[in-house]
Amino acid sequence: MSDALVQARGLRKSFGEVEAVRGIDVDVARGEVFGFLGPNGAGKSSTMRMIACVSPRSGGTLSVLGMDPGPDGPRIRARIGVVPQLDNLDAELSVRENLEIYGRYFGLPRRHVRAKADELLEFARLTERAGDRVEELSGGMKRRLTIARSLVNDPELLLLDEPTTGLDPQARHLLWDRLYRLKREGVTQIVTTHYMDEAEQLCDRLVVMDGGVVAAEGSPAELIGRYSTREVLELRFLPERRPSAGELGRHADRVEELPDRFLLYTADGERTLGDVAAAGFVPLSSLVRRSSLEDVFLRLTGRTLVD
Amino acid sequence: MADLAAVPVPRSTGLAPTVLGGIGRVVEHHWRWYRRNWRATAVSTVLQPLLFLLAFGVGFGALVGSGPNAAAATGGVPYLVWLAPALLAMSAAQSAAFESTYPVLSGFKWQRIYLAMAAGPLTGAQIGLGVLGWIGLKMLGAGAVYVLVIAAFGGITGPGIVVSLLAAVLTGLAVSSLVAAFSATVENEGTAFSALFRFVVIPMTLFSGTFFPVDRLPAVIRPLAWVSPLWHGTEIARGAALGTWRLLPTLGHLAVLLALLVLGATLVARLFTRRLAA
Ligand SMILES: Nc1ncnc2c1ncn2[C@@H]1O[C@H](COP(=O)(O)OP(=O)(O)OP(=O)(O)O)[C@@H](O)[C@H]1O
Numbered sequence: 001m002s003d004a005l006v007q008a009r010g011l012r013k014s015f016g017e018v019e020a021v022r023g024i025d026v027d028v029a030r031g032e033v034f035g036f037l038g039p040n041g042a043g044k045s046s047t048m049r050m051i052a053c054v055s056p057r058s059g060g061t062l063s064v065l066g067m068d069p070g071p072d073g074p075r076i077r078a079r080i081g082v083v084p085q086l087d088n089l090d091a092e093l094s095v096r097e098n099l100e101i102y103g104r105y106f107g108l109p110r111r112h113v114r115a116k117a118d119e120l121l122e123f124a125r126l127t128e129r130a131g132d133r134v135e136e137l138s139g140g141m142k143r144r145l146t147i148a149r150s151l152v153n154d155p156e157l158l159l160l161d162e163p164t165t166g167l168d169p170q171a172r173h174l175l176w177d178r179l180y181r182l183k184r185e186g187v188t189q190i191v192t193t194h195y196m197d198e199a200e201q202l203c204d205r206l207v208v209m210d211g212g213v214v215a216a217e218g219s220p221a222e223l224i225g226r227y228s229t230r231e232v233l234e235l236r237f238l239p240e241r242r243p244s245a246g247e248l249g250r251h252a253d254r255v256e257e258l259p260d261r262f263l264l265y266t267a268d269g270e271r272t273l274g275d276v277a278a279a280g281f282v283p284l285s286s287l288v289r290r291s292s293l294e295d296v297f298l299r300l301t302g303r304t305l306v307d
Numbered sequence: 308m309a310d311l312a313a314v315p316v317p318r319s320t321g322l323a324p325t326v327l328g329g330i331g332r333v334v335e336h337h338w339r340w341y342r343r344n345w346r347a348t349a350v351s352t353v354l355q356p357l358l359f360l361l362a363f364g365v366g367f368g369a370l371v372g373s374g375p376n377a378a379a380a381t382g383g384v385p386y387l388v389w390l391a392p393a394l395l396a397m398s399a400a401q402s403a404a405f406e407s408t409y410p411v412l413s414g415f416k417w418q419r420i421y422l423a424m425a426a427g428p429l430t431g432a433q434i435g436l437g438v439l440g441w442i443g444l445k446m447l448g449a450g451a452v453y454v455l456v457i458a459a460f461g462g463i464t465g466p467g468i469v470v471s472l473l474a475a476v477l478t479g480l481a482v483s484s485l486v487a488a489f490s491a492t493v494e495n496e497g498t499a500f501s502a503l504f505r506f507v508v509i510p511m512t513l514f515s516g517t518f519f520p521v522d523r524l525p526a527v528i529r530p531l532a533w534v535s536p537l538w539h540g541t542e543i544a545r546g547a548a549l550g551t552w553r554l555l556p557t558l559g560h561l562a563v564l565l566a567l568l569v570l571g572a573t574l575v576a577r578l579f580t581r582r583l584a585a
């Protein structure tokens with residue numbers, strides 16, 4: 001048996017004229033935490049929904065847990081957990097009922113489901129709200145409930161589409177901790193996120209998608225090594241003393257111009273700062289930091305690049 | 308990742324259901340909802356038959372009286388007794404139509420609970436048929452209450468009314484399946500549902516022989532009744548309650564209702580599957 005829990009080759013999805021996913025190859029190994037990054041409309045959710053066996057593929061091959069989502073959809077779905085981008089809780093049932101009824105879909109006995117609900121309520125910090133109707137919860141609480149619900153069948157593979165959108169920092173850190181523990185238990189995870197720090201924290205490996213194709217693939221460290229420099233110098237200027245990207249570009253490997261600041265990619269940020277000052281450009285403020293996935297993302301997803 | 312080789316592979320506890328099991332789980336979800344929210348519908352379940360029997364059975368019935376004209380139409384039984392089983396079928400058909408429009412669209416679009424079900428091991432067909440099953444059960448319960456109210460008005464002459472109740476539920480299921488299939492194709496409720504009620508459901512309730520025999524209608528309109536599931540259901544329900552049914556016509560009506568139900572259920576299975584697989 002291959003160790004790839006999810007394997008896609010030339011996977012495509014189109015909605016009429018729109019080609020959301022245009023031939024991607026993905027391998028997710030058992031036990032791995034795998035990420036999809038990309039700007040809005042890149043095709044992340046479309047890919048996740050194909051892997052979740054709810055959306056039939058338009059082309060290519062896909063295997064999940066060693067089975068084909070076409071004929072084996074229900075058997076695959078029985079063994080995975082899904083957090084969709086948009087919550088779909090039953091707002092007119094209580095928090096606890098949502099967990100219990102969801103467990104019943106998976107054929108779990110009532111007694112098991114009740115005990116599981118207790119455990120998941122604790123996990124989502126919703127024990128006090130167990131009897132409340134879901135429509136009375138805050139947005140972040142609903143999100144936590146959706147995440148808890150995805151664990152009701154002890155899934156082997158967990159698909160999380162922007163799981164932490166709408167969560168407060170504390171809840172995010174709690175979730176990261178819980179996901180890390182699930183990983184230690186051997187649960188394979190596929191995550192999409194717009195938070196680069198989250199991707200760096202969680203993912204063993206990730207792909208950056210753009211326009212329905214994979215723009216880059218690797219571990220966070222590999223991607224930073226490949227697509228960015230060791231350090232980044234961030235410079236802000238007064239509008240009237242703002243130099244052009246070209247003028248700054250002479251002193252760095254690469255310059256990224258953002259609305260409010262410049263990012264200068266360089267091996268040694270302090271030295272570049274000295275060079276820039278020596279050339280007569282006086283910034284309002286400066287910051288030297290290490291490169292992050294954010295920089296890789298900026299580079300790969302086509303902001304105005306000035307080399 | 309090196310240390311992961313030592314970690315035992317987790318086993319999921321989830322199982323894919325059998326076809327009937329899946330349908331049962333959808334029914335169970337709705338039952339949970341009902342257990343929590345039944346109070347909201349309980350009043351109307353009792354009030355609706357009360358109002359209809361008062362207005363048409365008693366009020367309108369007094370107007371119709373028992374003159375030779377009325378007796379010819381009702382076969383000599385009091386108007387209330389003649390009307391009651393037909394009202395039972397009409398109420399089932401109406402609530403079936405209602406339950407299969409907005410709540411079904413909501414399951415796809417607003418609350419999206421069907422999407423949650425489809426993310427688990429249930430199939431689109433199981434979800435659709437489970438929804439029909441639940442609507443059927445609910446009609447059975449509401450119909451039983453209706454029968455009790457009819458009894459309170461003295462509108463029952465024998466045990467045949469139980470068969471009327473079953474015929475009413477079958478009628479409702481036929482209507483429900485066709486309407487739910489339609490709702491599964493509706494993207495935007497806009498005018499779709501109001502047109503359905505205005506041009507299909509209301510004419511059906513008016514011209515299916517509930518309040519007067521269809522043969523009192525002009526000949527050109529009469530075929531309207533023949534395509535109406537409610538007319539076929541009304542014929543069975545009334546025939547059973549009054550003991551006036553004859554074998555062949557009854558089998559014919561039954562066959563039409565079953566055929567419509569099979570057609571509707573097939574469409575529901577297909578269209579729910581299609582809609583959930585976007
Ligand atoms: N059901 C649908 N019908 C038609 N087009 C769709 C549908 N779902 C997605 N699309 C289109 O497919 C493309 C990819 O969408 P997708 O939701 O996969 O992007 P995403 O990467 O998840 O974006 P986001 O970060 O905004 O969630 C978009 O152009 C979108 O408009």
Ligand SMILES: [Mg+2]
Nearest residue numbers: 044045046085
């Ligand atoms: Mg998305």
